[in-house]
Amino acid sequence: DARVTQTPRHKVTEMGQEVTMRCQPILGHNTVFWYRQTMMQGLELLAYFRNRAPLDDSGMPKDRFSAEMPDATLATLKIQPSEPRDSAVYFCASGSPFDRGQTEAFFGQGTRLTVV
Amino acid sequence: GENVEQHPSTLSVQEGDSAVIKCTYSDSASNYFPWYKQELGKRPQLIIDIRSNVGEKKDQRIAVTLNKTAKHFSLHITETQPEDSAVYFCAAYAGFGNEKLTFGTGTRLTIIP
Numbered sequence: 001d002a003r004v005t006q007t008p009r010h011k012v013t014e015m016g017q018e019v020t021m022r023c024q025p026i027l028g029h030n031t032v033f034w035y036r037q038t039m040m041q042g043l044e045l046l047a048y049f050r051n052r053a054p055l056d057d058s059g060m061p062k063d064r065f066s067a068e069m070p071d072a073t074l075a076t077l078k079i080q081p082s083e084p085r086d087s088a089v090y091f092c093a094s095g096s097p098f099d100r101g102q103t104e105a106f107f108g109q110g111t112r113l114t115v116v
Numbered sequence: 117g118e119n120v121e122q123h124p125s126t127l128s129v130q131e132g133d134s135a136v137i138k139c140t141y142s143d144s145a146s147n148y149f150p151w152y153k154q155e156l157g158k159r160p161q162l163i164i165d166i167r168s169n170v171g172e173k174k175d176q177r178i179a180v181t182l183n184k185t186a187k188h189f190s191l192h193i194t195e196t197q198p199e200d201s202a203v204y205f206c207a208a209y210a211g212f213g214n215e216k217l218t219f220g221t222g223t224r225l226t227i228i229p
Contacts, residue, residue: 033217043160043205043219050215058117091159093217104150105217107159 002026004094006108013115018080021111024073025094032075033093033105034060034067043091049075082115089113118143120208122220130228135196137223139206140188148209149182149189154222155202163204164191193225201227 005024013019025032034046047057047067057067064083069075079086089112095105119142129135141149147168152160166173166180166189173180177196182189193200206220 031215035219042221045216045218048216055215095217104162104165107152107161109159 002106004092004106004108006090006092006111008111009109010112011114013082013113015083015115016081017115018078019082019086019113019115021077021090021092021113023075023077023092023094023108025075025092026106027073029094029096029106030072031095031105032069033095034075034077035091035093037089037091037110038087046077046090079113082113084115087113087115118146118208118210118216118218120206120218120220122206122223124223125221126224126226128226128228129196131196131198133196135191135193135200135225135227137191137204137206137225138188139190139208139220140186141208141218142187143208143210144184144187145210146187146208149180150207150209150217151180151191152205152207152219153202154205160205196227198227198229201225 007022030051033048036044046060049069052069066078089110091110092108093105122139150165151163153163154160164175164178164180166182177194179192203222203224205222207217209217
């Protein structure tokens with residue numbers, strides 16, 4: 001049963017600390033999305049990659065957030081320094097070109113981040 | 117860029133009645149429209165999707181309609197059951213060259229027994 005794996009599932013950290021969230025996309029998927037979910041904002045797109053190349057990260061606060069794909073099996077989202085307003089659930093999703101009728105976007109189980 | 121609006125934000129219906137959730141999108145190039153269901157504390161999961169070359173798609177009690185001219189699409193759930201209670205998200209995808217999957221703000225559906 002192929003699935004997107006995110007680690008850690010939960011993270012509590014102090015304001016100012018660095019946070020790294022990891023995502024293992026489904027093997028063979030070449031598109032990876034990072035979303036942030038809060039009660040007020042729904043599913044907010046932060047960044048996405050196609051074949052490991054960042055295509056758009058305009059939804060991400062550049063001064064503290066960074067997203068990378070070191071290889072095809074790992075995507076990372078880093079916050080440095082973290083702030084209480086970053087508290088949210090961060091989802092990673094992977095898929096293949098939807099307009100070619102290949103597959104849906106599969107979501108990982110999310111990382112619940114709490115910054116105190 | 118793409119903007120997806122979703123209404124209503126909350127919806128309560130009696131068990132057995134129908135529920136309708138509506139979305140509009142702004143980018144006429146969008147050609148793929150999935151709907152996701154998210155139960156409390158869980159990840160969003162696809163329940164149905166539609167591509168721009170069809171106007172309607174059904175899967176048992178769930179159906180989606182698409183009006184490309186008006187740039188809106190809707191989710192219809194018939195004979196609602198308690199397990200349909202969840203948050204539903206619509207999304208739009210514009211395809212090659214603009215591969216964002218943009219979500220609406222969600223609808224919290226509550227089925228009243």
